[in-house]
Amino acid sequence: MKKVKLRVPATVANLVCGFDILGTAIHEPYDEMEVNILDNPEIIIKHTDNFGLPEEPSNNVAGVVLMKIQEHLNLKNGFEIIINKKIKPGSGLGSSAASAAGAAVGANVLLGNILTKEELVHFAMFGEELASGVRHADNVAPCIFGGITLVKSSNPVDIIPLNSPDLFVTAVHPQVEVKTSDARQILKKNILLKDAIQQWGNIAGLVAGIQKNDFGLIGRSLHDVIIEPVRSILIPKFDEIKQKSLEIGALGGGISGSGPSIFMLSEKEEISQKIAKMMKSVYDEIGIESFVYVSKINPYGIQIID
Amino acid sequence: MKKVKLRVPATVANLVCGFDILGTAIHEPYDEMEVNILDNPEIIIKHTDNFGLPEEPSNNVAGVVLMKIQEHLNLKNGFEIIINKKIKPGSGLGSSAASAAGAAVGANVLLGNILTKEELVHFAMFGEELASGVRHADNVAPCIFGGITLVKSSNPVDIIPLNSPDLFVTAVHPQVEVKTSDARQILKKNILLKDAIQQWGNIAGLVAGIQKNDFGLIGRSLHDVIIEPVRSILIPKFDEIKQKSLEIGALGGGISGSGPSIFMLSEKEEISQKIAKMMKSVYDEIGIESFVYVSKINPYGIQIID
Numbered sequence: 001m002k003k004v005k006l007r008v009p010a011t012v013a014n015l016v017c018g019f020d021i022l023g024t025a026i027h028e029p030y031d032e033m034e035v036n037i038l039d040n041p042e043i044i045i046k047h048t049d050n051f052g053l054p055e056e057p058s059n060n061v062a063g064v065v066l067m068k069i070q071e072h073l074n075l076k077n078g079f080e081i082i083i084n085k086k087i088k089p090g091s092g093l094g095s096s097a098a099s100a101a102g103a104a105v106g107a108n109v110l111l112g113n114i115l116t117k118e119e120l121v122h123f124a125m126f127g128e129e130l131a132s133g134v135r136h137a138d139n140v141a142p143c144i145f146g147g148i149t150l151v152k153s154s155n156p157v158d159i160i161p162l163n164s165p166d167l168f169v170t171a172v173h174p175q176v177e178v179k180t181s182d183a184r185q186i187l188k189k190n191i192l193l194k195d196a197i198q199q200w201g202n203i204a205g206l207v208a209g210i211q212k213n214d215f216g217l218i219g220r221s222l223h224d225v226i227i228e229p230v231r232s233i234l235i236p237k238f239d240e241i242k243q244k245s246l247e248i249g250a251l252g253g254g255i256s257g258s259g260p261s262i263f264m265l266s267e268k269e270e271i272s273q274k275i276a277k278m279m280k281s282v283y284d285e286i287g288i289e290s291f292v293y294v295s296k297i298n299p300y301g302i303q304i305i306d
Numbered sequence: 307m308k309k310v311k312l313r314v315p316a317t318v319a320n321l322v323c324g325f326d327i328l329g330t331a332i333h334e335p336y337d338e339m340e341v342n343i344l345d346n347p348e349i350i351i352k353h354t355d356n357f358g359l360p361e362e363p364s365n366n367v368a369g370v371v372l373m374k375i376q377e378h379l380n381l382k383n384g385f386e387i388i389i390n391k392k393i394k395p396g397s398g399l400g401s402s403a404a405s406a407a408g409a410a411v412g413a414n415v416l417l418g419n420i421l422t423k424e425e426l427v428h429f430a431m432f433g434e435e436l437a438s439g440v441r442h443a444d445n446v447a448p449c450i451f452g453g454i455t456l457v458k459s460s461n462p463v464d465i466i467p468l469n470s471p472d473l474f475v476t477a478v479h480p481q482v483e484v485k486t487s488d489a490r491q492i493l494k495k496n497i498l499l500k501d502a503i504q505q506w507g508n509i510a511g512l513v514a515g516i517q518k519n520d521f522g523l524i525g526r527s528l529h530d531v532i533i534e535p536v537r538s539i540l541i542p543k544f545d546e547i548k549q550k551s552l553e554i555g556a557l558g559g560g561i562s563g564s565g566p567s568i569f570m571l572s573e574k575e576e577i578s579q580k581i582a583k584m585m586k587s588v589y590d591e592i593g594i595e596s597f598v599y600v601s602k603i604n605p606y607g608i609q610i611i612d
Contacts, residue, residue, distance in 0.1 A: 021507045152511045152526065160514050160523060193495055193532070196502040201327045203506045204513045205458045208466050211517035217466060220458065226499070 035106030100127025222252025341412030406433025452607030528558025
């Protein structure tokens with residue numbers, strides 16, 4: 001096999017109360033990536049999209065992942081990657097994770113699947129480090145494993161795949177910039193023990209709900225009393241969108257990653273579509289362009305399409 | 307039915323990282339309780355043990371629970387309860403919870419099971435309030451539901467029964483006093499966000515491990531970076547016992563409730579028995595009397611024995 005084409009999905013990290021530990025793959029949006037194995041050790045990055053991302057391998061998220069794999073395996077081969085990115089950079093929907101995870105998975109397929117999923121996460125995290133300065137697995141783990149994943153530890157990599165409940169995900173990406181560094185700095189270093197206890201009760205309920213397929217319990221557990229109250233002020237209309245989503249019938253939701261995208265989980269497609277319309281109109285009203293996506297939790301993660 | 311005999315088990319609350327939310331019923335030790343329904347509204351408490359607990363109903367843990375149920379249901383009947391307590395008061399093994407939960411369950415059986423388990427927890431919490439000043443469900447919930455329970459909320463009562471993994475529990479009760487009020491006051495009101503994140507990763511892992519029956523994951527998740535480092539200093543030899551238990555092969559463990567009892571979870575009875583011997587000898591060496599119990603996670607909770 002000389003060539004593989006992949007569909008690499010967007011991911012929602014920081015799943016409400018599961019800040020820094022829970023994320024999920026979704027179906028829409030997704031990147032298309034074609035990976036070719038080369039006889040020489042060169043690494044070539046090409047984009048067919050218009051985001052103007054750097055193509056110099058050492059400065060490209062997919063590139064650094066391939067370089068690390070090449071180095072680790074002492075490869076004489078190189079890779080060419082052609083990326084058609086549809087997950088907008090800076091959306092909070094795991095755009096850099098898709099490039100990083102796609103590169104790792106694509107290379108591994110062409111090398112005969114010699115790396116485990118944990119190793120793929122390990123290498124993909126170097127791409128995240130280039131993108132954000134932090135070697136985190138919040139998005140690359142669900143992108144590679146599919147479904148909802150628990151990042152129990154990123155060093156060493158300890159990823160726990162959870163069930164994939166049959167839920168719809170509405171995501172809206174308003175065209176405002178939230179710098180990851182701002183979203184990080186705004187967090188308080190100290191929190192109240194009583195808030196932490198409430199948060200871990202919700203996390204325990206959310207994980208139990210996911211494993212039991214108990215949508216009511218999932219809904220009762222989708223509360224973040226620590227991160228969301230602080231970070232949501234960076235996202236225009238967050239409170240209004242959340243409130244209206246719950247009124248329409250969402251189980252719950254919150255900030256995707258560190259924003260600015262907002263996501264909501266629903267049991268029915270009809271509700272999910274209604275929420276999408278509402279989100280769009282809320283941003284239209286204040287003149288902020290937005291993109292909305294309705295899809296389901298994606299149990300597969302990255303898929304080979306050719 | 308005029309009379310019921312119950313076996314009311316000990317419980318381990320604050321299951322390591324699951325402070326304030328996770329607890330489990332165990333088989334040993336247990337109280338025996340006989341509940342009789344009376345034609346007059348009197349409430350009579352008798353103890354056949356030697357703990358010298360108060361028998362005035364309004365000052366007795368079982369008594370206040372029965373009074374609350376009587377009031378709520380506008381009963382013309384009363385109850386007589388005969389308690390043979392074997393779970394030592396002040397052990398941290400849910401002694402007061404056993405009296406409270408046993409009274410609620412016993413009365414309910416005699417009344418034709420008109421109350422739900424959630425309602426039984428609600429009433430049993432009044433007993434806990436008398437015993438400790440706090441109306442908490444940490445012990446009464448697993449006592450009534452059996453197995454491992456998540457107390458998602460105690461007001462309103464929202465209890466999530468989890469799986470009962472096939473694990474052995476070794477518990478040691480050293481004869482030292484840890485006042486619940488001291489154990490509470492010693493806790494810091496503020497904690498580091500990074501510690502909280504580590505804690506909720508472990509809680510998510512523990513709940514996932516319990517639901518997946520993944521003992522390795524349970525073991526990797528049994529870490530408490532917030533409460534145990536502070537509270538364990540109140541329990542002599544805690545660190546040594548924990549360290550030696552892990553060396554013998556325990557999956558993990560920690561403080562039972564607010565102490566002084568320590569518990570350890572193991573996959574095999576042999577390991578559990580070895581840990582029990584070690585625990586006893588550690589306390590023997592320093593001249594502290596101790597009681598050890600080896601049993602399994604108890605999936606039933608309170609059982610009717612006659």
